[in-house]
């Protein structure tokens with residue numbers, strides 16, 4: 001651990017670097033209201049910063065405060081989330097907004113333990129909201145910070161175990177300042193992402209070089225080998241007229257509540273469209289076959305589609321293009 005007498009120097013080096021080099025243009029940082037931070041943390045759980053920025057801005061324009069989310073229907077929330085994937089996040093954000101509106105008078109709690117009682121908020125998200133929205137000084141352990149701390153401390157045990165994570169948390173706690181949790185956490189995250197990056201870090205540019213104990217940083221942190229990707233085939237059917245498409249509302253668990261292309265048990269010989277997409281460790285090949293409408297399906301106008309998962313929306317668009325139904329509505 002870094003000597004307590006050097007902690008002030010450590011903070012000065014880190015914060016000076018951050019003030020000159022930290023990431024700019026993150027709307028939830030520029031105006032870190034508790035609501036903006038809450039929304040951004042839900043969106044960032046499984047999506048990159050670059051993808052989140054425009055979607056965050058759209059969301060805030062559509063739902064400017066906690067009450068506007070709480071009062072919206074699930075269909076409206078899912079529609080605004082469309083394309084971001086992992087839709088349980090949208091449903092949890094909706095449920096959390098309702099709980100904040102009804103149980104907390106519309107005020108987002110600042111205490112991590114209370115935050116963790118809200119739907120979709122685990123340990124990491126509660127800490128991140130407490131630090132970014134309320135300036136709390138506590139360890140916020142995302143992948144960038146875990147990597148940075150493991151290298152700073154030359155921690156050569158696996159970080160995937162509860163013991164390993166407890167050690168990283170202990171190291172991170174020892175580095176905390178007394179005030180200013182937002183800047184401290186942002187600086188660690190940015191340094192981990194931009195300088196102490198995965199693979200080979202840029203140690204020559206690192207402001208913390210003199211504090212770092214890593215012998216071979218490219219080998220840290222120690223993590224278990226990645227699971228192999230499994231390939232699966234999904235066969236779906238497309239029932240469509242020049243103006244209408246017939247869809248099925250997913251009963252879940254995957255894509256619960258979203259409108260999907262229905263599963264096909266009796267496909268023709270050649271799919272009209274095939275696309276591949278990844279879900280966790282699965283590589284899915286989606287084959288789409290033309291078929292007649294089924295009475296159990298719901299018809300939607302092609303120019304006003306409901307919330308659909310991205311792979312299905314993409315396969316539908318490609319199929320319509322192929323059979324010459326576009327915005328003009330011609331076969």
Ligand code: SF4
Nearest residue numbers: 196201203206212217
């Ligand atoms: S010196 Fe290198 S390994 Fe150590 S914290 Fe900086 S970038 Fe990471």
